[in-house]
Amino acid sequence: MPRALMLHDDAPRARLETLDESQLPERAVRVAIDYSDLNYKDAMAVTGHGKIVREYPLVPGIDFAGTVTDSTDARFAADDRVILTGWGVGERHWGGFAEAMRVDADWLVPCPQPLSTRQAMLFGTAGLTAMLSVMRLKEAGLGPGDGPVVVTGASGGVGSWAVSILAHEGFEVHAITGKPEQNAWLEALGAHAILSRANFESRGRPLESTQWAGAVDTVGGQILANLLAQMNYAGKVAAVGLAGDAALPTTVMPFILRGVSLLGVDSVYIPFDRRRAAWQRIAALPNALLSHMHVEEVGLDDVPDRAHAMLEGRTHGRVLIDPRR
Known part of the structure; x- marks a missing residue:
């Protein structure tokens, strides 16, 4: 019988429970979960911040990777390695903070070789969104020769993977962070320069001196507004998050x-073919990128504590969850 972290609408909110099958x-496919991970949205769900979860009880966890144990859908069979991200899993549907889960086949993608299920969750929704x-x-025409690219929220999951992947692709990456203690780590990921978040938080002019050919923004709000004002002619900004402000x-x-082009990036409901293509590109990245990523590995019973820590800004890199730990 699988264990799961279950959320309830009374105290204590998060409880480790053993479920009957x-x-x-x-749902069509049963997956034995090898690993999940903790994303900002997961942290909000587990702690009750925001309105992520509306129906209880619910198993949180918007990501997981594991092995199929049973399937009534012809697309998947026992022993297939699979990845799940998005589709409202961990928000409206039971998710990955469990030892096993049944899910719709439409929500799954094969885990491409040579990526292991553990490596897949080192990327997770964060790495997928960054990719x-x-x-x-790049599809909008941005190339390494166009000029520097800036990444906000660079010490977070999406931001750190964006720094790493962009640097690997040959871009000059400038990383914005509010955590100066992570500067050396961001440089190890490939950041050319580290910039203080404080320099981007005050309201600026509608147009500022041009600085950036491209940007990946994970925070929204005034910081994104300031970046837009600093973009080069025909600059391109990928907006992927609202960790700072939705306005x-x-x-x-x-x-x-x-x-300037403001490009929206969604990782929740992207079609299967594009989702699979992104994971194949992730699988082709060199292992050296993984070696530089900061990873904290925890068990299900540690998740509530790490969720609070994430919302308080006391985590960086990736928090990996081993449900059998």
Whole structure:
């Protein structure tokens, strides 16, 4: 019988429980979960911040990777290695903070060789979103020779993978962070320069001196508005998060006077073919990128504590969850 971290609408909110197989959702594919990970959205769900979870009880965890043990869908068979990210799993549907879960076949993608399920969760939604951001920028015409690229929230999951992948692709990456103690680590990931978040938090002019050919923004709000004002002519910005603020206090000037493009990047409902292509690109990355990523590995019973730590800014890199630990 699988163990799972279950969320309830009364105290204590998060409880480690042992489930009967009959309690798992009636869905087509049963997966023995090897690893999950802790994302910012997971931390909000586990702690009750925001309105991530609306129906209880619920098993959180928007990501997992593991091995199929049973399937009534012809696309998957026992012993297939699979990855799940997005689709409202861990928000509206039971998710990956468990030893096993039943899910819809439509939500799964094969785990491509030579990627292990553990490596897949070192990337998780964060790495997938970062890769999709890089793909979006390059498809819009951005190249390493166009000029520097800036990444906000660089010490977080999406930001750190964006720094690493962009540097690997040959871009000059400038990393914005509010955690100066992580500067050396960001340089090890490939950052050319480290910039203080404080320099981007005050309201600026509608247009500033041009600095950036491209950007990956994970925070939104005033920081994103300031980046838009600093973009080169025809600069390209991939907007992927709202860790700072969902508002965007900008003007149309960067768009109509400099031809700046603001590119939305979604990792939750992207179609299967693009999702699979992104994972194949991740699998082709050199192992050296993984060796530089900071990883904290925990068990299910550690998740509530690490969720609070993440919301308080006391984590960096990736938090990996081994449900059998």
